[in-house]
Amino acid sequence: DPKIIQKPKYLVAVTGSEKILICEQYLGHNAMYWYRQSAKKPLEFMFSYSYQKLMDNQTASSRFQPQSSKKNHLDLQITALKPDDSATYFCASSQDRAEQFFGPGTRLTVL
Amino acid sequence: GDSVTQTEGLVTLTEGLPVMLNCTYQSTYSPFLFWYVQHLNEAPKLLLKSFTDNKRPEHQGFHATLHKSSSSFHLQKSSAQLSDSALYYCALSPNAYKVIFGKGTHLHVLP
Numbered sequence: 001d002p003k004i005i006q007k008p009k010y011l012v013a014v015t016g017s018e019k020i021l022i023c024e025q026y027l028g029h030n031a032m033y034w035y036r037q038s039a040k041k042p043l044e045f046m047f048s049y050s051y052q053k054l055m056d057n058q059t060a061s062s063r064f065q066p067q068s069s070k071k072n073h074l075d076l077q078i079t080a081l082k083p084d085d086s087a088t089y090f091c092a093s094s095q096d097r098a099e100q101f102f103g104p105g106t107r108l109t110v111l
Numbered sequence: 112g113d114s115v116t117q118t119e120g121l122v123t124l125t126e127g128l129p130v131m132l133n134c135t136y137q138s139t140y141s142p143f144l145f146w147y148v149q150h151l152n153e154a155p156k157l158l159l160k161s162f163t164d165n166k167r168p169e170h171q172g173f174h175a176t177l178h179k180s181s182s183s184f185h186l187q188k189s190s191a192q193l194s195d196s197a198l199y200y201c202a203l204s205p206n207a208y209k210v211i212f213g214k215g216t217h218l219h220v221l222p
Contacts, residue, residue, distance in 0.1 A: 055208035102154035
């Protein structure tokens, strides 16, 4: 059974629209993260959460908003989408400062 | 601030030759260091981690030694295999809930 679920696997959106990327982890970890990976940039840390509380934010744009309804859920809402937002978005989790476990990713394409 | 430097963007070598991927870091804390590997169209996954100075973790024939004196955590393998072709990230965790990844090194092993 997959331990970190990301939905959808692929997502196509039009410029200016809004999308929500879903992430659930069943590893019992106390921290969750969002990363972005594109052809232009390597793996880029975006946010970290612990027990539904924002711990670190390295994303300059307010268009990216994490949402945590449960301690093992961390969704990512992206508003006013731009073509430059096209990337693969990875959710990850960890227990304290231990290794990161990554989900399979959501590949977002903005037209 | 905290940073990770991987000097090589691409390393190409022939199967059977030794591998060395460079990683140096800057941190005001005593960070934890990691190596992650990402195969094509897959998520990154942990290859090695080092939580103790001068201990040499090993996995799948790869090893790395954390040297605080030189702020380095180079990845090595005595004999490259075709299946080692992948993207390798060095990463550091300076504190809880934050992980910084280097730009990554593509390793291409030729037959």
